[in-house]
Amino acid sequence: MKLVVLIKQIPNTSNVRIDPKTGNLVREGVTSIMNPEDRHALEAALSIKDHFNAVVDVISMGPPQAIEVICEGLAMGADKGILLTDRAFAGADTWATSTALGNAIRKNGPFDLILAGRQAIDGDTAQIGPQIAEFLGIPQITCVSALELSDGKVVANRIIENGCERIETPLPALVTCLASLNEPRYPTVGRILDSVLESTPIEIWNAADIGVKAQEVGLAGSLTQVLKTFTPKGGRETQYLEGTPSDIASGIVQFFVDRQVRLGE
């Protein structure tokens, strides 16, 4: 059984700061981490590996330093790492990212299941997993909180707004994972020491290696263009309404009317 896990290196945004002049994230002094939900996806794959005869490959796209999360994936228990890195990949939106990752997965050969985090906490789009499934023409189950494999199919619990769906689909398929799926293991000391050795397999691929043209990926291949990023001006104003309950209710309605807020049909 072959499992592919998509992992992303992101800035640790628990203490995020935005440069007010450029609108960009201040990266100085910000450590990089593996996207939290990707860690749960990898744990799911490693749990399958613990019980079945499975091979787990981790794939990431990013700058050269993203090799750190590949090493971390190997230290957790993955068998092989692949890093897509090329200046041509820079500035990619989700479409261009999915194009690059989808081609890389194809190049890597047949697989049974792709696992990814639901979304990365830097972009929060939740689009990469579904787009890759579409790109590869395979079924997908998103927002998975429980997962079982048997007889060439995957059965998963999918969390939706007001409950849970139980979905079954044949393999190969793609699932995106929630944090509630499992408790990820920590890398072990022995595997950490192995992961930094050149003998531990990590393949580095550029655009040419995965057979895509520069204009299909990165900023050039993106369907969306970011015109500007900025931090919304802060400062909240509290207005106290006084009087009878009727006066206050009228005041609230007038407040919405003045601001042209539609209150429903």
Added chain:
Amino acid sequence: MTRIPRPTAEEMIRKTFARFTDDEIIPKAREMDEAGKFPRWMFEKIAKTGAYAMRYPRKIGGAGGNTTQFCIMVEELARGSMSVAAFTAMQCLMGTNFLYQYGTKDHHERLLKPALRGEKVASFALTEADAATDLGGAKTMAVRDGDHWLINGSKTWITNAPVADFFTVLCQTDKTQGLKGLNFFLIERETPGLYVSKKFEKLGTRATEIAELAFSDVRIPLENRLGQDGQGVGNLMRILAVIRTMTAALSIGLARAAFECSKRYSLERTQFKKRIGSFQLIQQKIANMATEIWGANLMTYKAAEMIDRGERALKEASMAKYFASETACRASDEATRIYGAYSYSMEYDVQRFYRDCRFLLFGGGTSEILQTIISREEGVY
């Protein structure tokens, strides 16, 4: 294929154990301290990271790590809880070292390998009522009796004693030989005649259990002497630099914890309508803490580097341990001053740092004996 440099093992170990400490230890540190019991669940959680196997070679189930990596790991753990770091260090180093070096194949299979997997708890028994810094004063006797050793005596201040599965115990085999008559012996917990006292009530490191051991006609096989006859102290000296450097790393971890709390509080707490961090006397404390921690860091990891290169590092390790442990005590003290009356409340972590730092002054040699050693190493004695 393009080649991209990988992160170093040291960076990976720091990052992994920093996350482990932030996510697993810090949220439970106060609870473990208040419970005052050995947290076996935490011991087992750490075991899953392969931490206890770090220093040992692959062939016996180890990870093949070095002293620098070991120090980084325990430093990060100590940032969260000195108790947790202390029992981890015992399991990784003193409790298992002599068993690895001088144990039989059977010892390795039955005891060492399970200990490295966290399935057995190890302990190390050196100190006696009248023999601490003065090891030559050890009175616990091991007498050859046919094809066995017969052990009689007692040990005190034994880390992990109430929960340990086996002990490496320093015993005198020939009173006339003094230090040269000392040897290490492996004694398993279930051996008849071995008694463990109730755990000590102590000021700090409350989640590490410490007790006394008493040996009354404890009979163990001849192969349980760990090392050549009369080599006990010599063999101890061989890892003393590692023990001291490791203790220095524990000290840095605790000092960093006190420092981080102090920084945060200095930026939060206001008096006279100003953050207290804007007052120069608070800034002086922060600056001194930062400077000393940096110094302790440089000394500790330089000593670790020397050990990893196979160099004699007794002086440097002694200096690092002396400076780093005193730094941890000063940092904890200054943290309580910055917190003012709140440091006196059990609700804030700084009181725990203030209690736990005292542990660092004794293990691996007191500051006083270390100064004597450093002076002697410099030729003045």
